[in-house]
Amino acid sequence: MPQVIYADNLTEAYGTEKCRRIRRHIFTELSPIAGDLAAHYVKTAERFSFEQANHALIDIHNQLRIEDLNLCADPEELLKAAKRFAEKCYLARHRIEIPLEAYQACLRIVDHYQVKRPSIKGDNLEPALNRMCCHRWWYRRIQILRLRKIETISRNIELVSRLRGTYASDYTIHVKRKQKEKNRLYLASTFVSNENGELFSLQNLADRSVSNPAIRRAELMVRIRGFEMVADHLGHVGEFYTLTTPSRMHACLHNGASNPRHDGTTTLQAHEYLTHLWALIRAELDRKDIRSYGFRVVEPHHDGTPHWHLLLFMPDKHRETVRKIMSHYALMDSGDEPGAQKHRFKAVAIDPEKGTAAGYIAKYIAKNIDGYALNQDLYGNDSVKAAERITAWANTWGIRQFQQIGGPSVTVWRQLRKLDKTDDPELESIRQSATASDWAAFMLAMGDPETPHRSQAIKPYYEHSQQLNPVNGEVYSPLIGRYGDTAPLRVAGIVWKGSSYGTRKHVWMLFKVNSEDVTLRSEAQAERTQCLAGAVSLGLVSITVPTPFYHPEVIHENPTQH
Numbered sequence: 001m002p003q004v005i006y007a008d009n010l011t012e013a014y015g016t017e018k019c020r021r022i023r024r025h026i027f028t029e030l031s032p033i034a035g036d037l038a039a040h041y042v043k044t045a046e047r048f049s050f051e052q053a054n055h056a057l058i059d060i061h062n063q064l065r066i067e068d069l070n071l072c073a074d075p076e077e078l079l080k081a082a083k084r085f086a087e088k089c090y091l092a093r094h095r096i097e098i099p100l101e102a103y104q105a106c107l108r109i110v111d112h113y114q115v116k117r118p119s120i121k122g123d124n125l126e127p128a129l130n131r132m133c134c135h136r137w138w139y140r141r142i143q144i145l146r147l148r149k150i151e152t153i154s155r156n157i158e159l160v161s162r163l164r165g166t167y168a169s170d171y172t173i174h175v176k177r178k179q180k181e182k183n184r185l186y187l188a189s190t191f192v193s194n195e196n197g198e199l200f201s202l203q204n205l206a207d208r209s210v211s212n213p214a215i216r217r218a219e220l221m222v223r224i225r226g227f228e229m230v231a232d233h234l235g236h237v238g239e240f241y242t243l244t245t246p247s248r249m250h251a252c253l254h255n256g257a258s259n260p261r262h263d264g265t266t267t268l269q270a271h272e273y274l275t276h277l278w279a280l281i282r283a284e285l286d287r288k289d290i291r292s293y294g295f296r297v298v299e300p301h302h303d304g305t306p307h308w309h310l311l312l313f314m315p316d317k318h319r320e321t322v323r324k325i326m327s328h329y330a331l332m333d334s335g336d337e338p339g340a341q342k343h344r345f346k347a348v349a350i351d352p353e354k355g356t357a358a359g360y361i362a363k364y365i366a367k368n369i370d371g372y373a374l375n376q377d378l379y380g381n382d383s384v385k386a387a388e389r390i391t392a393w394a395n396t397w398g399i400r401q402f403q404q405i406g407g408p409s410v411t412v413w414r415q416l417r418k419l420d421k422t423d424d425p426e427l428e429s430i431r432q433s434a435t436a437s438d439w440a441a442f443m444l445a446m447g448d449p450e451t452p453h454r455s456q457a458i459k460p461y462y463e464h465s466q467q468l469n470p471v472n473g474e475v476y477s478p479l480i481g482r483y484g485d486t487a488p489l490r491v492a493g494i495v496w497k498g499s500s501y502g503t504r505k506h507v508w509m510l511f512k513v514n515s516e517d518v519t520l521r522s523e524a525q526a527e528r529t530q531c532l533a534g535a536v537s538l539g540l541v542s543i544t545v546p547t548p549f550y551h552p553e554v555i556h557e558n559p560t561q562h
Helices: 002-011 017-029 031-047 050-064 075-095 099-112 126-132 135-156 170-189 202-207 213-234 267-287 316-330 357-367 383-397 410-418 425-435 439-446 525-537 553-557
Strands: 190-194 199-201 237-243 293-300 306-314 345-349 402-405 458-464 489-496 499-502 508-513 541-543
Touching: 002 017, 002 031, 017 031, 017 050, 031 050, 031 135, 031 170, 050 135, 075 099, 075 126, 075 135, 099 126, 126 135, 135 170, 135 267, 135 383, 170 190, 170 199, 170 202, 170 383, 190 202, 199 202, 213 237, 213 293, 213 306, 213 357, 213 439, 237 267, 237 316, 237 357, 267 293, 267 306, 267 316, 267 383, 293 357, 293 383, 306 316, 306 357, 316 345, 357 383, 410 425, 410 439, 410 458, 410 489, 425 439, 458 499
Parallel strands: none
Antiparallel strands: 190 199, 190 508, 237 306, 237 345, 293 306, 293 402, 458 489, 489 499, 508 541
16 A cells, blocks of 8 residues: 555654554555645644644544444445444344334444434334435445545645645545546436437436536526516615634634634534524514525635625615624624624625626636636636535535525426426416526516515426336336335426426436447437347346335345345
């Protein structure tokens, strides 16, 4: 393991032989990040003492080694660990007859390994128990825990900063690049076929959806521009706000050095603080009957600590009240610390003579998606590379980068764009505004921009998903999910004046290509169907049969085939 040898060489001059053996053991177990840990060890030893460096290294090892779970192990070892933990839960579940006590016993295993608990709905514990007895569920949870733990440690030892890896660590960027390539290969080799025999790769469909960064950015800008046009029409003003966290939540100072005030707050905890802060602000605004509308953008500081930008529109008479409320709540926590008055809350009025609100926020949208039309970020990094790191940061922590505040439902907007021409003149007018990408006209047609979604005239229509049975060609709707819970409803159209209008035009079947030499597309429908049938018969295509109801006993009999 070259990185471990490199790590040993870096720290060879420090401490006793016993210390060197301990370090060697730790570097071997934490080999993916051993080089960075060794460099931090040397820095700590030179800045303080090698004893303190030893304690810091052991503490990091304890964070990444939870008894028989080594979060830095290779994927095969992590999969074996997932199977062990699923088996532990299975045995606990079947040893205890009372479901609630069995559930609590499994939770103790889950909590011990620090993975996130499964959610439950009502009093039905079966789906949660099924998840905890499933090695796939454990493996996904362990992968998330692994990446977040390593990223937190990287942030704490100055590997996430403007001097090293801006926004996210180099390790996380490497992992996300590999994951992205793996996902791309999967999408390119996985196809869907409908009842007409038409074939599409998942990659082709993803490129035509909001998964495509260019389409995502364009849709956001259309909606933001629509908000601004409606605000101009109503005589409302635009405000641009920035909310940041207290100093104690930042791991590094602006110059890249460790922040002596940092209290160990993680990136996710800092984001949860801002989310709670916004909930308090929204509640106070609601009490004063102020309902602004616009967008929120979440982005990281150089050390991965999140901050929020909000572009909001409102009647001019509410401007000062909104500023006072937001400033009050932003400074409730450590409001007297140095720099708090200047940095914790900023408000900028949008001046139409200096530029549009959409133009003001466009750089923030591009910076957080693909770096389009930008040269570099705030820290002088290439804009495309900066966007990649920001996207990896948001994906690692499960942070929603963009969120609409107020205004009509974007789900309804997207469904209307899929809807065929209707006979209802009023609905047809709204549909045409959506298909024409006229968010302003769509907003006004849906009612006052400050009207909550639940009060608007058009609502999304939901139903169970439909699938095509590969055996007999029949259409069916699976009502039970893999883990025994009720299958979620999927948006399938709109509801207008008590009537539903469906947008689901086809039923799909998923299959995977096992050979790159097989061509599945053809201009003629008959050729497509014939090609699919031939590929299946030759074993070049594998049909993905929907997973049946989950039985924990399958794990006990053959854990690897579950």
